[in-house]
Amino acid sequence: MRYISTRGGCPPQTFEEVLLTGLAPDGGLFVPESLPVFSPEEIRGWQGLSYSELALKIITPFIGNEIPAAALRTVIEDSYAEFDHSEVAPLSKLGDQEWILELYHGPTLAFKDFALQVLGRLLEQVLTRKKQRVVILGATSGDTGSAALEGCRHSNHVDIFILHPHQRVSAVQRKQMTTVPGDNVFNLAVEGNFDDCQRIVKAAFADQSFLPADLSLVAVNSINWARIMMQIVYYFSAALKLGAPDQAVSFSVPTGNFGDVFAGYLAKGMGLPIERLIIATNKNDILHRFISRNEYSITDLSKTFSPSMDILVSSNFERYLFDLFDRDSVALTDFMARFGKEVLSVSTQQWQRVRACFDSASVDDEATCQVIAEVFKHTGKLLDPHTAVGVKAARDCRGEASIPMISLATAHPAKFSEAIISAGLAAPELPEHLRDLFDREERYTVVPNDLGEVARFITTHCRH
Numbered sequence: 091m092r093y094i095s096t097r098g099g100c101p102p103q104t105f106e107e108v109l110l111t112g113l114a115p116d117g118g119l120f121v122p123e124s125l126p127v128f129s130p131e132e133i134r135g136w137q138g139l140s141y142s143e144l145a146l147k148i149i150t151p152f153i154g155n156e157i158p159a160a161a162l163r164t165v166i167e168d169s170y171a172e173f174d175h176s177e178v179a180p181l182s183k184l185g186d187q188e189w190i191l192e193l194y195h196g197p198t199l200a201f202k203d204f205a206l207q208v209l210g211r212l213l214e215q216v217l218t219r220k221k222q223r224v225v226i227l228g229a230t231s232g233d234t235g236s237a238a239l240e241g242c243r244h245s246n247h248v249d250i251f252i253l254h255p256h257q258r259v260s261a262v263q264r265k266q267m268t269t270v271p272g273d274n275v276f277n278l279a280v281e282g283n284f285d286d287c288q289r290i291v292k293a294a295f296a297d298q299s300f301l302p303a304d305l306s307l308v309a310v311n312s313i314n315w316a317r318i319m320m321q322i323v324y325y326f327s328a329a330l331k332l333g334a335p336d337q338a339v340s341f342s343v344p345t346g347n348f349g350d351v352f353a354g355y356l357a358k359g360m361g362l363p364i365e366r367l368i369i370a371t372n373k374n375d376i377l378h379r380f381i382s383r384n385e386y387s388i389t390d391l392s393k394t395f396s397p398s399m400d401i402l403v404s405s406n407f408e409r410y411l412f413d414l415f416d417r418d419s420v421a422l423t424d425f426m427a428r429f430g431k432e433v434l435s436v437s438t439q440q441w442q443r444v445r446a447c448f449d450s451a452s453v454d455d456e457a458t459c460q461v462i463a464e465v466f467k468h469t470g471k472l473l474d475p476h477t478a479v480g481v482k483a484a485r486d487c488r489g490e491a492s493i494p495m496i497s498l499a500t501a502h503p504a505k506f507s508e509a510i511i512s513a514g515l516a517a518p519e520l521p522e523h524l525r526d527l528f529d530r531e532e533r534y535t536v537v538p539n540d541l542g543e544v545a546r547f548i549t550t551h552c553r554h
């Protein structure tokens with residue numbers, strides 16, 4: 091499989107090349123040159139496979155023979171052995187044809203473990219063979235940081251530096267990042283906000299000359315293709331359990347960067363019968379405004395109970411727009427150049443194509459808390475606020491009542507107790523393996539909001 095940039099300005103790359111980078115050199119995002127498509131017979135034959143077996147079926151076409159089959163199997167099996175549920179991604183019933191897909195049974199209690207456990211091991215596999223080292227650099231508002239640190243800490247060929255905004259992440263989120271052991275793990279608390287952290291990371295990727303010549307930076311946010319690829323698997327897993335390919339299903343996806351829902355869109359393109367994909371946003375509703383009104387523009391950032399979706403611009407949306415523009419890089423580059431300066435829209439015909447696949451809703455904090463309280467009362471299930479946004483959006487957009495509706499449960503409620511308490515419920519306990527989190531020793535360094543200072547920290551601490 092070859093990968094091309096959405097901006098059309100660089101030659102096709104291998105899986106390995108795409109894994110070991112971030113944005114494409116032309117500023118675009120990498121996408122597969124073509125999608126593997128599975129027939130209904132093939133998909134039917136996967137009923138009853140374990141999660142790891144299914145994952146191998148789905149990702150192998152994207153990797154080809156670049157990673158030996160036996161090594162890939164070990165990577166996948168080891169990654170999902172870290173999860174504390176035998177099904178890895180169990181479904182749980184909320185009501186008539188209404189389900190949640192529990193994606194929070196990994197080590198850091200959010201769906202990001204599905205991809206980052208694998209990403210860390212894939213990097214180790216590839217870098218060992220190439221006798222190469224890399225530096226992982228990422229900014230986080232919470233969940234990505236801990237999942238990336240947890241996934242990469244065992245790698246002997248990686249030093250990992252995660253920037254978070256000093257005193258602006260929740261206590262649980264900070265503790266989850268700063269208590270990860272390892273000589274190759276570095277947490278930097280930047281004296282600024284999340285956007286400042288992201289700006290520093292972007293600038294560092296754009297000019298890597300501060301690094302020793304034999305090192306380069308690798309991205310762990312969802313611009314890294316390997317993350318999207320791993321997230322396709324749970325759409326297949328959930329749909330198969332409810333009767334796919336002979337039964338169509340719909341998904342509701344709480345989304346920020348459009349990464350998770352883009353994986354669902356790919357699953358549909360690969361032959362999974364997905365009726366609707368519902369884009370669930372909080373008050374930060376750029377995607378909802380586009381889907382419902384064909385308006386694509388930036389507004390101000392709102393702070394909400396679902397902080398992992400508090401973002402202004404969904405970076406992965408570019409991957410979808412590339413398809414919507416029939417893979418015309420020139421048209422896409424022009425569209426992206428105008429973004430932020432004016433309110434953009436697509437042609438009526440393109441927008442109809444959007445509407446044929448996606449629905450959307452924006453859910454505020456009050457409605458989020460109402461859903462948390464209501465679902466707890468009727469089912470005894472405690473939803474985290476991101477999941478509650480998804481469940482509410484699913485109910486608002488409910489189409490054909492006979493089609494199962496699956497909302498992705500993206501985090502464990504104990505990670506976001508503020509919303510649970512506001513919903514009038516008792517704060518949930520952390521799962522067993524994290525009970526002593528607040529007694530563990532923290533390690534982090536406070537740094538000024540300055541690229542030069544961050545670069546200096548990296549060069550003094552990375553091994554090469």
Ligand SMILES: *Cc1c(COP(=O)(O)O)cnc(C)c1O
Pocket residue numbers: 200201202233234312344345346347348349350351398399476500501
């Ligand atoms: C990251 C995250 C999201 C948003 O995922 P995207 O891939 O950015 O759309 C939703 N919920 C939780 C709990 C998250 O950590």
